[in-house]
Amino acid sequence: MSTNRKTLKLSRFRKHPAAILVVLLVGLFTTGGLYSVGANAANKMTGREAVVDIESIMSDPASIDQGNRLFATGCATCHGLKAQGTSDGPTLIGVGAASVHFQVATGRMPMGAPGAQVMRKKPIYSEEQSLQLAAYVASLSPGPAIPTDEQLDWMDAELAEGGELFRSNCAQCHAFAGRGGALTEGKYAPSLMLATPIQIYEAMITGPQAMPIFNDKTLTVEEKQAVIKYIEYLKDSPNPGGLELGRYGPVTEGLFLFTIVIGALIAAAIWIGVKAK
């Protein structure tokens, strides 16, 4: 605190009635700006996965062995030594490699604590280890496999068709902009903004948690590719009108108007009414 230094010109204004407001605004904008820069950097990191050859790991017999060892230390407490399930966790017989890869690579498994909703978090296992776990569980009993490169070839899919399919099959829970929404009793449909194409595909064929299953018969491979293309478009689409406010629609927009905008109007009305010095 340099109260005595008269050279510091800013301090002249410290008793000005608007000083608190200005300091508050500067602080808010600085933290908000830094946060958005940091958040963007984090987004980019999770979007870029370590490049591993899925096919070779899944077909390598040593992976099953390796996966078995990882399973015994990390998963067997709840899912049982032979993945048969216990009172703390469901059986994994028949869930397939896609399910294991989805749950582990999105960090949902191993879960921290049981609750209404298992949340996405930083993955504990590397991509290679997730695939080894998937190979082990898939070796126990057949189930949905990890989608191949061909299945994931979404770049040339129909964007408009994807939008139509998204709105009739996904938007009811994940909301029209893919930002997620509430379900019953504490469960919720997560935002899709961090989900990678392979994770979106795996979620559709395995139906994690409350999500219903969209297998390749009820939603064909081409249709899935179109849906993925639409979600990728949603992730990158700009906001011509400015602040998106989470793209939740009237709820956040109304909240913004009622708190920030009406607050500003009240402050302006007070300023008009105060007698000048």
Added chain:
Amino acid sequence: MSNELEHEGSSILPVQQTSTEVNTPVSVLPPHVLRRADIDPIAATRAERQVSIMFLLSALFTLLAIVSFIAIPVDQYVRVPGAGVTQASNLAVGFTLGMAILLIGLGAIHWAKKLMPDEEVTDSRHSFSSSKEIRQSVMEEIRLGGQESGFATRKIVRRSLLTALALLPLPAVVLALDFGPTPKNELRSTLWGKGVRLVTDPTGRLLRPEDFQVGSLVSAHPENLHDWEEENHNLNARAKTPILVVRMSPEELRSTQGEGWDYQGIVAFSKVCTHVGCPIALYEHRTHHLLCPCHQSTFDLADSANVVFGPAARRLPQLPISVDSEGYLIAQSDFQEPVGPSFWERG
């Protein structure tokens, strides 16, 4: 000058304040404090300068708004910290026009607060009621009017007028009874019927039972919907026919709304909420609960879609389904009750 505010309405009142000392009424106003600009000419000049700078800045922003509207192409996007990627033209035109209007307002208020006279003035209320003489003269005029018009004496005129006035609202009643055609039985039937095939919405693919696995969810509508829409050019059928088809293992199915209405654990329900008609598809396949996003009505699809939570009063109508000779899923009949929210004649 403050005196002039005093006079209106107060002339009739028994005089309370005829004096010119308006600034010292019986009020609790604090003593008048002079502003800096009232005492110090330098402060007044500074305030004057501030106000004119605001007005000139406003003019500058107006010009900038025109320039940015012309100069910035509409397809140019910029990244703004905190707001994300946004359209440059919208941002620039909005900001400059906003500032132009805001600065005129700020300048005007600053002007009024710093430089315009600010003496405190009181203006007493006048009495709300009219004086006794005025009230008496009005009542006298009304009485006189009644007498001169002959409303009391000319019976036939009076009675014919009352008859005319009494009949006048009748057309409104008759017109109100005829607000368009009644829906008749349209609310009780849909395009579904015996043998109508189920197709996916919006892709229109036929569905087979083996397409479904336990946990699958498909939005479907009748195969004949598109033909009907091309013929009738409206969306009425689309509003009534949408269904959700899900599969659960047959032992999970606790009840259906009729015998043999499911096909090996595949059940079909109307997608229209029985509360106020929102489309519902928030299906949690592990609990078999279906949640309506509008008012949180929750239906248990394993138990005839009975309401387990929320404002809906009725379960979702179930569509009895079966398989035709070619192996496609078909409806056994129409819904057995009207779909969607309750209506007056539903009973």
